[in-house]
Amino acid sequence: MAVLSEGMCPGLDEVLLRGLRAADVKTVEDLVSSDIEELARKCSVSYKALFAIRRVLLAQHTAFPVSGADLYEELLSSTAIISTGNPSLDKVLDSGLYTGEITELSGGPGSGKSQVCFGVAVHISYQLKQSVIFIDTTGGLTARRLLQMLQTETSNKEEQMEALQRIHIFRLFDVHSLLDCLHSLRSGRLQQASVGSGSVKAVIVDSVSAVIAPLLGGRQNEGMSLMIQVAGTLKTMAKDFNVAALVTNHVTRSGSGEVQPGLGVSWSHIPRTRVLLEQVEKSLVSQSTLRSATLIKSSRQPCHIKEVFDLQWWSRSKEGSSGKRKLEETDS
Incomplete structure (x- = not known):
């Protein structure tokens, strides 16, 4: 229990301390609870x-209680919701990606995880005019693929290049x-990426399991430690x-054969929201581009909300007589 003292934070001088003690407020806990x-x-x-x-002391002593009103005020002032560009996926995510949080897309090979990440990056860079950090750990991202997606957004080459630069x-x-x-981004590179090209609004890691999963299992304690470091830094x-x-x-797959996200129980507590992507078989002849998105973890919506969407949503031509596609347009 920290005792209030002069200089503990700006404004907490000897005169104020005397007044606080006279009001029987002697510790940090006394103050933040008053x-x-x-x-x-x-x-x-x-x-x-x-x-x-009080706010400074709360930040310095996070173990002390904070009121629901303070948390709500912080939420309103700091959280933004970023659309993925796909109405069906936004519905599962309760309107989109939330800043200040980690959202996870899990799925098997061909489930569309990377394609969704590409689409989100293009949507944020072109439609929202904001910057994106894209960390590719599988070698699946190419500038050509991003350009192809941007070409469906606009035929203006200058706009395409500007979006790519973001x-x-x-x-x-x-x-x-x-x-x-991640450490480099935290220590200043993130702000540098924002200069002159819109603020960085999203950091995408595709995939986090590709570099962590090989280190887990058996007695490899180092792998677990590294995973927790990645999670904490993110x-x-x-x-x-x-x-x-x-x-x-x-x-x-679990013992009962149920599909579940990888990286185990310790990682499951890290993402605030988890979505499972799966293929939807259209027919045995043609390969379907339809995918299902199922909410499997959320603090905002009931789990098991499920939506079907088309991976080609981000690759369809958006230009026409009406100009750019409206962000709230729904997929028919």
Whole structure:
């Protein structure tokens, strides 16, 4: 229990400390649990000044309780919702990707995880005019593929190039390189990517399991430690820089044969939202581009919400007599 002392944070001087002690407020816990408006009157100090001190102390001593009202105020002031560009997927995600959080797409080979990531990156860079960090750990991302998708958005080559410049690609093939990259982004590279090309609104890692899964299993404690480091760095970066983190994961089968995301129980607590992508068989003759998205973890919506969408949504021509596609257009 930390005792309040002079200089603990800006504004907490000797005069205010005397007033707080007279009001029987002697520790950080006493202060953050008090009615700030009433305490401000007792100490003859402005409400705003005392509220600011309380916020700093809360940040420094996170183990102390914070009220639901404070959490809601922080949510309203800092969280943004970024559309994926696909109405069906947005519905499963409760409107889109939330900044400050990690969203996971899991699925087997051919489920469309990478295609969705490409589509999200193109949508954010072209439609929203914001920047994206795309970390490719499988070698599946090519500038040609992104350009093809952008060509369905606009025939203007200058606009295509501007959108491509807003997608910053890192190719990394081991977990140590991934950690170095994430640490570099946290320590300033993220702001550099924002200069002159829109703010960075999303960090995409496709795939996080490709570099972590080979290190797990058996007695490989180092693999578990590295996984937790990746998770912690991603969560901190998403929160501190108010960006949405989108990661992809492989799937495994449980003892009962049920499909489930990979990387085990420890990783399952990391993403705030988890979506399972699966192929939808259209016929035995033609390969379907339809995919199902099932919500398997969320703090906002009931799980098992399921939507079917077409992977070609991001590759269809959006130009026409009416100009750019409206963001709220639905897939027929």
